[in-house]
Amino acid sequence: MYGAIMGDIVGSRFEFDRGNKSKDFELFTDESVFTDDTVMTLAVAKSIMDAKENASEEQLKDKLIHNMRKFGKKYPDAGYGGRFRIWLISPIAKPYGSFGNGSAMRVSSVGWLYDTIEKTREVARWTAEVTHNHPEGVKGAQSVAAIIFLARNAYDKDYIKDYVTREFGYDLSRSCDEIRPGYHHVESCQETVPEAITAFLEGNNYEDVVRTAVSLGGDCDTLTDIAAAMAEAYYGIPDEFAKEVEERIDSDMRKIVHSFNEMKKAKVSRN
Numbered sequence: 001m002y003g004a005i006m007g008d009i010v011g012s013r014f015e016f017d018r019g020n021k022s023k024d025f026e027l028f029t030d031e032s033v034f035t036d037d038t039v040m041t042l043a044v045a046k047s048i049m050d051a052k053e054n055a056s057e058e059q060l061k062d063k064l065i066h067n068m069r070k071f072g073k074k075y076p077d078a079g080y081g082g083r084f085r086i087w088l089i090s091p092i093a094k095p096y097g098s099f100g101n102g103s104a105m106r107v108s109s110v111g112w113l114y115d116t117i118e119k120t121r122e123v124a125r126w127t128a129e130v131t132h133n134h135p136e137g138v139k140g141a142q143s144v145a146a147i148i149f150l151a152r153n154a155y156d157k158d159y160i161k162d163y164v165t166r167e168f169g170y171d172l173s174r175s176c177d178e179i180r181p182g183y184h185h186v187e188s189c190q191e192t193v194p195e196a197i198t199a200f201l202e203g204n205n206y207e208d209v210v211r212t213a214v215s216l217g218g219d220c221d222t223l224t225d226i227a228a229a230m231a232e233a234y235y236g237i238p239d240e241f242a243k244e245v246e247e248r249i250d251s252d253m254r255k256i257v258h259s260f261n262e263m264k265k266a267k268v269s270r271n
Contacts, residue, residue, distance in 0.1 A: 001045060001260055002242045003232025004108040004225045007210060008037040009248055011224030014214055017185050023211040028244055036078040037105045037225045038249065042256045043071040044127050045109035049256075049263060053113065057126050064130045065093045081187065087131055095129055099136035101192040103128035105222045107141040108229035111148025112264050120149045132189075140189030143168045144226055147197065151233035157201050170194045176202050176212055183218050192219055196226035203227070206235040 013031040047063035055063070072080065072088035080088065083096055107124050114120045124145035128138045143164055150160050164170055172194060179195055186192065195216055203209030209231035213224040231237075246254055 001041065001109055001112075001229075001232075001257055002245050003206065003237050004041050004105075004229035005034065005038045005249065005257075006237065006241055006245050007213065007224035007226070007228025008041075008105075008221045009034050009245065010210055010228075011214055011221035014217070014220040015185070017217050019214060019217055019220060021180055021215050021217050023208075023215045025211070025214065027207075027210070028248075032248065034078070034249055034253075035221050036072075036075075036080045036084075036102075037222055038253070039071050039075045039078045040068060040102065040106035041108055041225070042253055043067040044106045045260045046071075046256050047127075048109055048113055048123070049259060060123065060126050061130050064127060068130070069093060084131060093130070095131050095133035097134045098132040099134040099140070099189050100132060100187050101140060101189050101219060101222050101226075103132035103137040104140035104144045104189055104193050104196075105225045107145050108148060108225075109260060110141075111145040111229070111233060112152060112260075113267060114149070117146055117149050120145050136189050139168055140193045143170065143193060143197070144229065147200070147230050148233040151230055157234075161197075161201055164197060170197065172198055172201070174198065176216060180216055183216050185218050187219050187222070192223050193226065196223045197230070199223070199227040200230040200234070203231060206231045206237050206241070209235075 009032050010027055012033050012035050047067045051060045051063040069088050081100060084102060107127050110120055110124045110127060114123060121142045124141040125138050128141035147160055161172055165172055176198055199213040200209050203212045210224060210228050213227035214220055
């Protein structure tokens, strides 16, 4: 989860097409801050930990709604989209048919905590459906979680690309060099997730994936969050980057990250 949070933090100062579409930039500055991507990533992770591994759909969705709204109110200025902001404060929390990229940016923990790709995809669907119940919103979440599952289980990038193309129908034929010139800020899953996947597939290591994702532009914090989450599962994350992340989030957030890492380690040792 450090990977996704770092992607959000690094990408935050380039959001809204504020970058120059280069891979040559300082990773961390005083302007590098967490956004709603980190807040909701942690809310989803906390929900999974609270609900336990064998929770039913209803049980987990109840936890998701509770924690997402709780965290949203705790961090009200994190940069939420308009419809999601309304959902956070509505008397009744109902999904609103969104295909925005929010479902994909918050799902990374799901890719780490389940034993099969089928269960991973099922739970990813649940995490999307509490708000983003449009088929494209669900697909965005499922594809990202599936890639993280495959990456952490040592499948190579050729297999991952073939799986995503076959199972989700994303067009991954364009290179980053082909995407970059005309790409701009857009907040749908359809025009964020394939680009993030491509940045992950082309990157040579964790840092290179982050730099490649930022160089595309667009909704840069979210795109880089997604790509970096995949990269962490595939390459791991250098200790110095994890330390930077810890210094840029608050103590309550660090507690969730630490608890999540302990749960992840326990699962690995059990398997």
